[in-house]
Amino acid sequence: MSDAAPEPIPDSASPTALASPVLAVDGLVKHFGPVKAVDGVSFGIAPGTVTGLLGGNGAGKTTLIAMILGLVAPTAGTIRLEGADMAAAPSKARAAMNFSSPYVDLPHRLTVAENLTVFARLYGVAEPRRRVAEMAERLDLSDLLRRPTGRLSAGQRTRVALAKALINRPRLLLLDEPTASLDPDTADWVRRYLLDYQRESGAAILLASHNMAEVERLCADVLMMRQGKVVDHDTPAGLLARYGRDDLEAVFLDIARGRDIGGGPGRQDGGISP
Amino acid sequence: MGRIGALALRHWYLLRSSWPRLIDLVYWPTVQMLTWGFITLFLTPVNGPALQGVAALLGAAILWDVLLRAQLGTTMSFLEEMYSRNLGHLLASPLRPVEMMLALAFVGLLRTLVGMIPTSLLAIWFFGYSVYGMGLALAAFFAILMAMGWAVSFFIAGLIMRVGLGAEALAWGLVFAIAPLSAVFYPVAVLPEFLHPIALALPSTHVFEGMRALLLDGTLDPHHLVMGALLDLVYLGLGIAAFLGFHGAARRNGRLLQMGE
Numbered sequence: 036m037s038d039a040a041p042e043p044i045p046d047s048a049s050p051t052a053l054a055s056p057v058l059a060v061d062g063l064v065k066h067f068g069p070v071k072a073v074d075g076v077s078f079g080i081a082p083g084t085v086t087g088l089l090g091g092n093g094a095g096k097t098t099l100i101a102m103i104l105g106l107v108a109p110t111a112g113t114i115r116l117e118g119a120d121m122a123a124a125p126s127k128a129r130a131a132m133n134f135s136s137p138y139v140d141l142p143h144r145l146t147v148a149e150n151l152t153v154f155a156r157l158y159g160v161a162e163p164r165r166r167v168a169e170m171a172e173r174l175d176l177s178d179l180l181r182r183p184t185g186r187l188s189a190g191q192r193t194r195v196a197l198a199k200a201l202i203n204r205p206r207l208l209l210l211d212e213p214t215a216s217l218d219p220d221t222a223d224w225v226r227r228y229l230l231d232y233q234r235e236s237g238a239a240i241l242l243a244s245h246n247m248a249e250v251e252r253l254c255a256d257v258l259m260m261r262q263g264k265v266v267d268h269d270t271p272a273g274l275l276a277r278y279g280r281d282d283l284e285a286v287f288l289d290i291a292r293g294r295d296i297g298g299g300p301g302r303q304d305g306g307i308s309p
Numbered sequence: 310m311g312r313i314g315a316l317a318l319r320h321w322y323l324l325r326s327s328w329p330r331l332i333d334l335v336y337w338p339t340v341q342m343l344t345w346g347f348i349t350l351f352l353t354p355v356n357g358p359a360l361q362g363v364a365a366l367l368g369a370a371i372l373w374d375v376l377l378r379a380q381l382g383t384t385m386s387f388l389e390e391m392y393s394r395n396l397g398h399l400l401a402s403p404l405r406p407v408e409m410m411l412a413l414a415f416v417g418l419l420r421t422l423v424g425m426i427p428t429s430l431l432a433i434w435f436f437g438y439s440v441y442g443m444g445l446a447l448a449a450f451f452a453i454l455m456a457m458g459w460a461v462s463f464f465i466a467g468l469i470m471r472v473g474l475g476a477e478a479l480a481w482g483l484v485f486a487i488a489p490l491s492a493v494f495y496p497v498a499v500l501p502e503f504l505h506p507i508a509l510a511l512p513s514t515h516v517f518e519g520m521r522a523l524l525l526d527g528t529l530d531p532h533h534l535v536m537g538a539l540l541d542l543v544y545l546g547l548g549i550a551a552f553l554g555f556h557g558a559a560r561r562n563g564r565l566l567q568m569g570e
Contacts, residue, residue: 067563101566104401108560130403138566139397142323142389149322156315157402183326199398 055118057082057131057207057239058103063112065098065263072098074263076112080207080256085233085240087250087271089283090260091291096243099260100136100209103241105129117206130158134209135200137216143185147176147195150184151202158203170198174228190221197225201232208232208240214249226253247283257283259290266290312404316412317419320386324420334382334420338374338428345370346436365524366494367438369517371429373493375451376513377484378424379458380465383417384480387466391474400565406556410549413466414459421455443520446529450516453537457512458484460541460548467555471564492517512540 056079065073073095080086090096101107103114105125114121116128141150148167155163171177174194179187184195193213200208213229214222226249233240244250250257251271259267259274267274267290271283278286324330349366390396399409429440440447461483468476490504491513500508508514519533559565 072563097566098563101563106397106401106560106565107563108557126403126405129401134401136397138394140394141398142319142393142395144326144393145319145322146326149319153315153319153322154398154402156318157312157399157404159312159403 055082056080056115057117058241059113059115060099060103061113061115063099063102063114064110065095065102065107066110071263073102073109076260076263076265078258078265078268080239080241082206082239083233083237084255085229085242085253087254087257088241088243088260089245089247089250089257089287089290091287093262094260095263096260097138097211098263100134100211100241100243103207103209104132104134130203131205132207132209133158133200133203133205134211135196135213136209136211138211141184141192141195141199144183146181146183147171147187147198148180150195151198154199155202160203166202170202174198189216190218193217193221193225197228204236204238206238208238209243210240211243212245213242214244214246222249229253247287251283259287261290261293312402312408313412313415316399316404316409317415320389320412320416321419323389324423331423334378334424335427338371338378338424339431341374342367342370342428342432343435346432346438350436363436364438364442365521367432367436368440368443368520368524369493371425371432371440372450372454372516372520373488373491374428375421375425376454376458376491378421379417379455380461380484381458381480382420382424383413383459383462384465386413386416386420387462387469388477388480391469397565406553407549410463410552413462417459417462418455421458443523446519446523446534449534449537450520453512453516453534453541456541456545460544461487463545463548463552467552470552470559471555473564487511487513490514496521509536510540512537512544515540 058080060079061077063073063076064071076095076099078086088096088099098107102109103116103121105121105128109122114128117131119128119131121128145153148171151167151170152163155166160166167180168177171180174197176191176194176198179191179195184192187195197213200210208229210229214225217225229240230253232238240253242250242253254271257269257271257274258265269277274283274286275281278289280286280289346363346367349363353363390399404412433439443450465476465479465483468479490500490508491511492500492508493513497505497508497514497518515533515537519530519537522528522530522533
């Protein structure tokens with residue numbers, strides 16, 4: 036883990052002009068009784084981009100991610116992963132993505148190698164043993180492979196969760212607070228690794244985070260959610276310029292407190308075209 | 310190996326790494342068998358036809374545990390995923406719900422065999438009673454009870470997905486509610502008349518009636534085997550439909566995001 040200067044922000048890919056998006060979300064709605072958790076969200080994510088998903092508590096981020104993963108059924112709208120419709124071909128759609136979230140855990144009694152082997156096989160990875168060894172080497176887990184996952188430190192567990200999330204070489208990686216509870220050095224290492232992976236693989240990453248510095252550093256695009264809607268979308272630089280702020284945290288507060296000005300390059304009719 | 314094998318492998322890893330779990334699989338069936346064995350010895354003189362009574366009671370105790378362990382083994386495998394907060398990982402993977410059921414059923418079979426084989430061997434050692442004396446009929450009885458255990462387990466696992474761990478108590482208690490009606494240790498004729506149709510609508514009742522006829526009269530009544538198998542098809546259909554229906558409902562109401570109580 037090095038302490039070199041932060042990586043530059045990757046080039047932006049305009050979501051309005053996505054010929055073949057990895058993820059295409061169109062008119063997504065989720066009602067829980069009278070509560071509109073997600074209310075008409077549309078966007079697309081191009082290959083090789085990192086998109087930030089920001090919003091306060093209860094903005095609808097978790098529900099949106101859960102719908103993309105297929106854990107929650109939409110009330111209306113469609114989700115396509117690499118062209119596969121989540122409603123019609125959920126297994127195929129899920130095979131194209133993977134995720135890491137603090138809401139789930141890997142079985143503590145299983146060793147790191149056992150957990151990674153199980154998920155490699157669940158995702159139909161060819162030569163699972165070789166892939167597990169490869170991921171262990173890349174994520175500095177080789178010495179931990181025979182250790183029960185429950186006996187790892189928080190930083191080590193995060194690396195194992197990341198290895199699980201990358202085991203199938205996902206075209207879309209969903210990350211929910213990937214660096215929460217990590218020390219700054221480990222968090223920085225994780226961010227660098229994600230950027231390297233995105234560059235090498237051309238995968239798309241959807242990143243939900245409350246760490247605004249992290250979002251500024253990693254993301255080419257940012258979706259701002261409030262009350263179930265995407266209320267703004269732009270590059271981090273574009274958001275800072277339009278809101279006249281110096282950092283994303285101030286923009287976040289403007290939007291969370293209802294002072295959003297909307298717009299952005301992808302905004303069309305209250306949503307973002309997939 | 311496929312996704313079904315992958316999930317089965319996860320549970321194999323768990324079992325082999327946890328000796329308390331392995332002991333638990335053998336401990337309760339053994340205690341049950343010993344208890345019934347000694348009760349039977351106490352109640353029956355050791356000669357003549359009474360020995361057949363010993364066989365019927367011990368056979369019933371062992372077969373009852375097949376049903377109980379089949380259901381518990383399958384349901385516990387599902388609950389292990391909830392306890393370890395791993396269910397979200399599985400349900401967001403390419404694993405289909407039907408594949409999950411097949412994997413859980415396989416693990417349930419494995420757990421049942423791990424528990425029942427040592428118990429049945431101990432019965433030979435302690436009481437000179439071999440459940441294997443039933444021959445091929447034992448395989449049929451085992452299959453009918455196993456399938457019924459799967460069906461009940463699918464229903465319970467689905468219900469837990471739908472309403473959360475608050476329904477966990479059913480995992481431990483539902484099969485016991487079936488026991489009095491299954492005529493495990495006594496014939497259906499002992500039950501009040503109005504309960505007969507309910508008892509005979511259970512696959513397990515046909516197993517225990519069939520087993521008694523085999524051990525006491527020496528005849529295997531194919532009617533009981535056929536009825537048990539046909540009822541199993543109905544129960545399995547209902548269990549699978551319940552699991553899939555509850556899974557769909559849990560996806561619609563967001564319960565899969567809140568896997569606690």
